[in-house]
Amino acid sequence: MINIIVAIAANNAIGKDNRLLWHISEDLKYFRRITLGHTVAMGRKTFESIGKPLPNRRNIVISRTLPPQDGAEVYTSITEALPHIQTGEDVFIIGGGVVYREALPLAQKLYVTQVGKAYEADTFFPEIKTAEWREISREDFPCGEQFPHPFSFVVYERK
Numbered sequence: 001m002i003n004i005i006v007a008i009a010a011n012n013a014i015g016k017d018n019r020l021l022w023h024i025s026e027d028l029k030y031f032r033r034i035t036l037g038h039t040v041a042m043g044r045k046t047f048e049s050i051g052k053p054l055p056n057r058r059n060i061v062i063s064r065t066l067p068p069q070d071g072a073e074v075y076t077s078i079t080e081a082l083p084h085i086q087t088g089e090d091v092f093i094i095g096g097g098v099v100y101r102e103a104l105p106l107a108q109k110l111y112v113t114q115v116g117k118a119y120e121a122d123t124f125f126p127e128i129k130t131a132e133w134r135e136i137s138r139e140d141f142p143c144g145e146q147f148p149h150p151f152s153f154v155v156y157e158r159k
């Protein structure tokens with residue numbers, strides 16, 4: 001099954017200058033808990049911004065320019081990667097903007113961290129249309145241990 005996991009600001013912003021816009025340690029722990037033991041797929045720029053393959057996960061990178069990598073499989077598109085996914089394998093698309101846009105029509109579930117603040121950005125997540133997605137769980141937090149704004153972990157399933 002194809003899942004998307006993403007943290008989205010109030011204005012749909014997700015990144016700037018190939019970096020995340022915030023540091024929410026609770027969200028990093030949530031990301032790890034949800035993706036651990038599964039497959040993660042990402043664009044070349046997100047792979048470069050993380051800097052190394054994510055441990056204890058099968059790593060797939062989408063790129064037309066990246067040479068073969070230790071610890072990550074490189075495919076030239078999501079469509080080229082799909083035949084290499086086993087039946088029953090959970091794939092988490094972990095960004096960035098280009099890959100989210102391509103994967104959204106293919107995804108069955110969205111794990112969205114809603115960040116309750118708008119940010120100046122150069123990368124945005126596409127609109128999550130309520131006609132297409134049903135919210136199936138939500139956890140709201142007034143702030144993080146070191147993050148002063150509200151955020152929520154929301155899971156959507158395709159209708």
Ligand SMILES: NC(=O)c1ccc[n+]([C@@H]2O[C@H](COP(=O)([O-])OP(=O)(O)OC[C@H]3O[C@@H](n4cnc5c(N)ncnc54)[C@H](OP(=O)(O)O)[C@@H]3O)[C@@H](O)[C@H]2O)c1
Nearest residue numbers: 007015018019020043044045046063064095096097098099
């Ligand atoms: N908030 C979040 O949850 C979150 C999560 C992840 C990333 N981000 C942010 O998102 C930003 C990066 O996103 P981005 O949109 O700039 O880049 P990206 O999606 O990470 O990577 C784009 C690159 O992926 C490759 N690619 C993507 N689709 C392809 C396709 N169909 N065919 C061939 N290659 C394809 C291309 O690489 P080549 O040029 O090598 O061909 C393309 O340049 C950063 O700011 C990052 O911090 C945010």
